[in-house]
Amino acid sequence: MPYNTTLFDTYIEQNRDRFLKEFGEFIGQISVAADKRGIPEMADMVVERFQQLGATVTLYPTPGSPIVYAEIGPQDAERTLMIYNHYDVQPEDPVELWETPPYEMTIKDGVIYGRGTSDDKGELLSRIQAVEAWLKTQGELPVRIKWVVEGEEEIGSDHLEDWVRRYSEMLTADGLLWEGGGYDEAGRIQMGLGCKGIAYFELRCQGPSHDLHSSVAPIVPNPAWRLVWALSTLKDPDDNITLDGYMEHVASLSEEEWASIDAIPMEFETIRERWGLSAWLNGMTDHAARRRYFSAPTITICGIQTGYTGAGSKTVLPAEAMVKLDFRLVHNLTPELAETLLRQHLDRRGFTDISITPLGGDGPAKSPRGSLVERAAIAASHDTWGKEPMMYPWFPGSGPMYPLSTLLGIPVIFAGATWHPDIRAHSPNENIFLKDYFESMRFTASFLSHFAAEV
Amino acid sequence: MPYNTTLFDTYIEQNRDRFLKEFGEFIGQISVAADKRGIPEMADMVVERFQQLGATVTLYPTPGSPIVYAEIGPQDAERTLMIYNHYDVQPEDPVELWETPPYEMTIKDGVIYGRGTSDDKGELLSRIQAVEAWLKTQGELPVRIKWVVEGEEEIGSDHLEDWVRRYSEMLTADGLLWEGGGYDEAGRIQMGLGCKGIAYFELRCQGPSHDLHSSVAPIVPNPAWRLVWALSTLKDPDDNITLDGYMEHVASLSEEEWASIDAIPMEFETIRERWGLSAWLNGMTDHAARRRYFSAPTITICGIQTGYTGAGSKTVLPAEAMVKLDFRLVHNLTPELAETLLRQHLDRRGFTDISITPLGGDGPAKSPRGSLVERAAIAASHDTWGKEPMMYPWFPGSGPMYPLSTLLGIPVIFAGATWHPDIRAHSPNENIFLKDYFESMRFTASFLSHFAAEV
Structure with a gap:
């Protein structure tokens, strides 16, 4: 489903300052799951941002951090895409090694610094802003989106599986777009179909x-x-x-x-x-x-x-x-x-x-080759960066893909634009490249269009 | 070789206050091998006390604490007894658990408190005072004594073996009286012929x-x-x-x-x-x-x-x-x-x-049954306490008996009067019973006489 990229890109350009201002607000809201600082406030902020999109949003309490769940797009869309992100961040320790205040967005030489810039507020918000730009420039979304944003990824996602089992009937989808995609030192786009x-x-x-x-x-x-x-x-x-x-x-x-x-x-x-x-x-x-x-x-x-x-x-x-x-x-x-x-x-x-x-x-997650999400991500990689991504059958690391992908039987793709080789996730001076923040929006739009159109 | 016990006991009684005063001075001199506090001062104090006896004393420097070596008694005595003691003590930590100042002799209800009272200054000094009492009341000693007093027992006696190997020709003897003997809860005298x-x-x-x-x-x-x-x-x-x-x-x-x-x-x-x-x-x-x-x-x-x-x-x-x-x-x-x-x-x-x-x-030490030191100790046990001691073939613990006993081939006996079941060696409130301090002198005199006389 081709879309008007000129209009899309222009909208992003025109709203650049507001988008960054919103990003600054996300970074400014502490949300450390490890010691529960700012978790409810951050969850509310995410709910509100989804509401601004016109999404149907529910805040699901858990014994830990609440899960934000948003749906948006035509009820009768032919395909449904699930997106996973998280709003919690790692603690800022050791705080003395930060060269900028961890909970204040600082932009310097094309780099945005702050806790959560890359893991995972930058990707979460840039994807939301991409959906906004699509709605404002293309009209209706080409797919139904079911968005799961949890608040305990950094401490083991202990309550995600129970929630998934409880709401499994609601959580049907044709594919799952994961968080955290990026590229390596040589500029090779890294994508993956699962993890241990x-x-x-x-x-x-x-x-x-x-x-x-x-x-x-x-x-x-x-x-x-x-x-x-x-x-x-x-x-x-x-x-x-x-x-x-x-x-x-x-x-x-x-x-x-x-x-x-x-x-x-x-x-x-x-x-x-x-x-x-x-x-x-x-x-x-x-x-x-x-x-x-x-x-x-x-x-x-x-x-x-x-x-x-x-x-x-x-x-x-x-x-x-x-x-x-x-x-x-x-x-x-x-x-x-x-x-x-x-x-x-x-x-x-x-x-x-x-x-x-x-x-x-x-548990592990491992999606079959040739799935819709994989094909959409490869096509979006060509659109966004003009190259074929490296497709990992799965990553040697681990993460909470299991409940959403393996348990629900939804093929997953780990793909995105926000992780460069020196993002310092979990460390002082966490950052994201300014260009990648906006590239994430273009990748998201392209991914949505291909996910809707791939045969 | 019977000796006049009445004269001996009377001398001890008459010199009771001075003996305890000397004991107070020994306790008052810190001598912690672990952090080298007061080691040279304590070694000098031991040298001086031996000199007062009329002993020939040498202070042997080592890479660690010096070894005090004293000889006393007739050059032509038929038998030579080696005695082992040490002048170093354990650190006083945790000092807050002491109920009396650790480096100050406190006598309360028949118990003498202070670091080193039982391990091993009490036994060292009471044996020296026993020799003094013998000399003053019986005349010449019945045996030649070779006395090894080291200052690193509490930290592993690391330099004793080298010293023993170097002076092995000087260190001949017919038996070795070890430090630390005592009795158990039931009042059974514990003696031993070696250790692991x-x-x-x-x-x-x-x-x-x-x-x-x-x-x-x-x-x-x-x-x-x-x-x-x-x-x-x-x-x-x-x-x-x-x-x-x-x-x-x-x-x-x-x-x-x-x-x-x-x-x-x-x-x-x-x-x-x-x-x-x-x-x-x-x-x-x-x-x-x-x-x-x-x-x-x-x-x-x-x-x-x-x-x-x-x-x-x-x-x-x-x-x-x-x-x-x-x-x-x-x-x-x-x-x-x-x-x-x-x-x-x-x-x-x-x-x-x-x-x-x-x-x-x-290394381990294990002396044969029936040695001269064993027989002398058993006889002295009967003299002092009126009972047969428990004779351990060896103790399950370890200590520096190896160089002096095993290496030199000198049968060893672990025997004495100073260790009761609650002496708290190495712990706060280390103590010795007042009666045991003086019993140690009587045991020593009896041991000397039997060691000289046993056939």
């Missing part, structure tokens, strides 16, 4: 009621040893996962999937240098490393604490041992399944004394 | 140059996993040590040794309750637990630190992992041997990337 899932667990083992003198070791169970023995049964020294049943839920990849992974550009030498590595794990080749990086599920020890860990020696037998484990999930693995398998695995080996506390997670 | 050795190591494994996002786990070596895998090869889940070659250096015990262990009274139920345990390791019986407690070598995880260990979840792949290990050594195991075996064991399994830093240690 994640499950995070804390395991604890109790020993004596307090640290004992280590001379009692011959007769007192040591929780540190028990944890080491239990952990050593989960993965072997060749890095093969040996957790009972885990790998049965991991399908092998198709030739097409391997090919799309092989095509992903990676600066292996640069990355190894940056990470201080002389070689990849087990000395694998770059080719093998790329395949494993994108495809493999993991069980990672993120941290262990037990006993005395200060300077010098202290002869103690620890009262407790704790490990934090991060499971990256692919294919059919879910956090619930991972927990069940882990519990059974430990019990089967007599480690019933080791407790498992789940600390959040999400 | 100890070796303390810190192992480190390096991963990437800094903590990475855990999504890179499929291709980046994780030092926490490597440490877990390495540790799991050292001991199996049934608590059997599987370190290559370690157990080959451990001889089995004789029937007589098992019998003397079986005879050691232990309040199993009380101890389990105090430690918060429902059962011993692997559910072993009390009988088996006592045998294992006294006889088994150990490898104990005292502490592990790696990655993120704060609240909640943080998805990191750690840059480093560290473990502190404590080996309790018996029979022919030494710290040097333990380190060599550990290095070879790790290398053989490809863990060449795990570094080992030794943090001190001592």
Whole structure:
């Protein structure tokens, strides 16, 4: 469905100052989910901005941050697009490293600074402004839009899945446009069709009621040893996962999937240098490393604490041992399944004394190649940047795609214009390029038109 | 060699106030080896006190605290007794828990309070005063005494072994009287013929140059996993040590040794309750637990630190992992041997990337039954308390007996009067019973006479 790009671009140009002023207001409203600062105020601000568009907006309370849900566009549109964004941001710490006030929009040399500029207020608002520009210059929207804007993305989206399950009948759509798209150092547009899932667990083992003198070791169970023995049964020294049943839920990849992974550009030498590595794990080749990086599920020890860990020696037998484990999930693995398998695995080996506390997670998401959203995003990439995007079959990171994409069965595309290689998301001096802020509007308009028109 | 106990006891009684005044001066002189406070001053004070006895005293400098070495008694005495004590003390922390000033002698309800009262200034000085009382009331000493008083016992006696090796020709003796003897809750006199050795190591494994996002786990070596895998090869889940070659250096015990262990009274139920345990390791019986407690070598995880260990979840792949290990050594195991075996064991399994830093240690000491010092101590126990002592074949703890006893081949006895069950050594409100302070003098005199006379 072609649209009048001249009118669209002119409108954006004419409203440039107001759009940026609105962006400044979004940045100025603190909305830190971690300590709940400004969350209701920010949610209200998003509701109001959707109302200005003429959208039907509902604020859904959750046990955490409320979810803003907006619908706009013809009720009888042939296609429905779901869009996902979030209005919460990371804390500003360490605040002393900011060169500009974190909650004040500062524009300098073509860069907009402030907490949330790129993650994710810039993309959220530029998409809203793109819809406004479409409505003002093209008339009716070419699709129905269902917009989910949550307020807990930065702390694990703990209440999104329950909400999705509850309102699944309302949440039908033909495709899902995700947040956070961008490009790499070489200017290659990065798009993706999913991501790995994640499950995070804390395991604890109790020993004596307090640290004992280590001379009692011959007769007192040591929780540190028990944890080491239990952990050593989960993965072997060749890095093969040996957790009972885990790998049965991991399908092998198709030739097409391997090919799309092989095509992903990676600066292996640069990355190894940056990470201080002389070689990849087990000395694998770059080719093998790329395949494993994108495809493999993991069980990672993120941290262990037990006993005395200060300077010098202290002869103690620890009262407790704790490990934090991060499971990256692919294919059919879910956090619930991972927990069940882990519990059974430990019990089967007599480690019933080791407790498992789940600390959040999400299943994986993986959309099929050739979906409508993928084709629309590729076409919009050609329109906006004049080039073919790099299409990742999925990202090695994790995020809350699972409930909206996997659970609801909606193909997802991770695509957009706002993430350049130095956005410093989650860090001081978070920023977005001024040009990208407006390019995001053009990409959004093009995406809408192709999503409506692709056959 | 009987001696006139009436004269001896009367002298002690008559000099009671001066003896306590001297004790107050010893307590008043801070001598914390950990932070080197007052060490030279305390060493000088000990030298001076020996000189008052008429001893030949030498102050041997070491890279740490100096060693005070005194000889006294007839050059041509038939027998030579070596005595070991130390003049350093533990730090006074946490000082706010002291009910009296730590470096001021306070006598209250028959108890003398102050840092070092029991560990080990009380025993050191009461033994010196016993020698004075002998000289003043009996004439010449019945034996030659070689007295080693070190100033680093509380921080691992790191320089004692070198000194012993250097002066081994000077350090000949027929028996060695150790520091720290006492009695238990039931009033049973506890004596011992040795102790386990100890070796303390810190192992480190390096991963990437800094903590990475855990999504890179499929291709980046994780030092926490490597440490877990390495540790799991050292001991199996049934608590059997599987370190290559370690157990080959451990001889089995004789029937007589098992019998003397079986005879050691232990309040199993009380101890389990105090430690918060429902059962011993692997559910072993009390009988088996006592045998294992006294006889088994150990490898104990005292502490592990790696990655993120704060609240909640943080998805990191750690840059480093560290473990502190404590080996309790018996029979022919030494710290040097333990380190060599550990290095070879790790290398053989490809863990060449795990570094080992030794943090001190001592070999074990184990004197044969029936030695002169043992017989003298048993006889002195009958003289002093009118009862047979509990004779431990060795103690499950560790100490610097190895250089003076094992290396020099001198049978050792751990025996004395100053340790009651609530002395709070190393803790606030360290104390010694007033009566025990003087009983230590009587025990010492009796021990000297029996050591000279036993056939």
